[in-house]
Amino acid sequence: MLVNTLELLRKAQEKKYAVxxxxxxNMETIQAAFHAAESEGRPVILALGERYFPMVELDGFSAMVKALAEKTKLPVALHLDHAEQKESIVxxxxxGFTSVMFDGSRFDLKENIAQxxxxxxxxxxxxxxxxxxxxSMKTGDFSDEAEGDGSLTDPQxxxxxxxxxGIDFLAAAIGTVHGLYKGEPHIDLSLLHAIHQCVPIPLVLHGGSGTPDDVIRKAIRLGITKINVNTEVSIAAVQGMQKTLDSHQWPHLSVITSxxxxxxESVMKKCIRLFSSASED
Incomplete structure (x- = not known):
């Protein structure tokens, strides 16, 4: 069933896990997310970035998500990710998206607040x-997100x-990157703790790909309720396709996409399991 994203995050905040x-x-990424969520019996958020609008017909995309959501008893949210244009949000x-993200990180604080x-x-x-x-977050390897300046979030x-x-949840920059890390990750959990003290609403961690498991668990205990994952899933898909191409002569497209x-699905299940188990540690 399709639900408001805030409903998922409030429960996660209360129970100390992350969604x-x-x-x-596309169809394969949507189906993979649904199958992984159903396999683990956990809620999931499907996020479409504004940058993918040129390759996605939005009405058809949302209709596909809604149709699959009606077939599961699990709560599912449909989220617009990193939108910079008001027209995209409208x-x-x-x-029928159940949440939207306005990314005003390119502005100074006053203008970001106003917009x-x-x-x-x-x-x-x-x-x-x-x-x-x-x-704002920097961009690491294998990412197609726009480059940020890497400025960390000031708690005050x-x-x-x-x-x-009056937003419902906040993305905090604590040193994670879009994509995979170039070298050792430098993630400031003490900063996250300070942000958590100043911000009562659910917190979001962008840049879940490649972030060490122990850091993920600690971040969830410090208020993170939603963790975005893109690059790690993309790499798994490309590797799966490459393996099929290497092992078959002219494989059918349906075999490649399958x-x-x-x-x-394998990567998504691993993420869901990790994010939901933090409260059990």
């Missing part, structure tokens, strides 16, 4: 929850941002 948010952009809301507050007011009129971001600014904008989906 996996997988970037999806379009997603009209298509995010406007988006939150629009989304809340239709019962759609909103994610905002303070700070984050608290002010959350109060002034193997890609199986490879993605």
């Amino acid at each position: 996996a948010a997988f970037n999806v952009y 379009q997603a809301i009209r298509c 995010t507050k406007e988006i939150a007011a629009i989304a809340h009129l239709t019962g759609v929850s909103v994610e905002g971001e303070v700070g 600014s984050a608290g002010l941002f959350a109060r002034e904008t 193997e890609a989906q199986k490879s993605m």
Whole structure:
């Protein structure tokens, strides 16, 4: 069943676990996310980034997600990820997305607050929850996300941002990257603790791919309720396709995409299991 994303995150916040948010952009990625969630018996968030709009017909995409959501008793959310344009957000809301992220990290704090507050007011009129971001992430290897400046989130600014904008959950920059890390990760969990003290709403961790398991577990205990994963799933799919191409002469496209989906499901199950088990440690 399709639910509001905030509903999932409030429960995660209460029980101290995190919900996996997988970037999806075609039938195989969508099906992989549903199959992985059903296999693990856990909720899931399907996230479509604004950058994928040119390759995705939004009405058909959302209809596919809604159709599959109706077939499962598990709560499923449909999220717009890293949107910079108001038009994209309005379009997603009209298509039935249950949450949207306005990425105003390129602006100074005052302008970020002003624009995010406007988006939150629009989304809340239709019962759609909103994610905002303070700070910015760098881009690592194998990512197709835009490069950020890597500025970490200031706890006091984050608290002010959350109060002034009325957002429902906040993406905090604590040293993770989009993509895979170049060298050793430097993730500031003490900063996350300080942010958690200043921000009462659910916190989001972008850059789940390649982040060490022990860091993930600690971050969840410090308030992270949603973890975005894109690159790790993409790499698994490409590797699955490459293995099929290497082992077959002119394999049928359906075989290639089927193997890609199986490879993605394996990674997604691992993530869901890790994110949901933190409360049990």
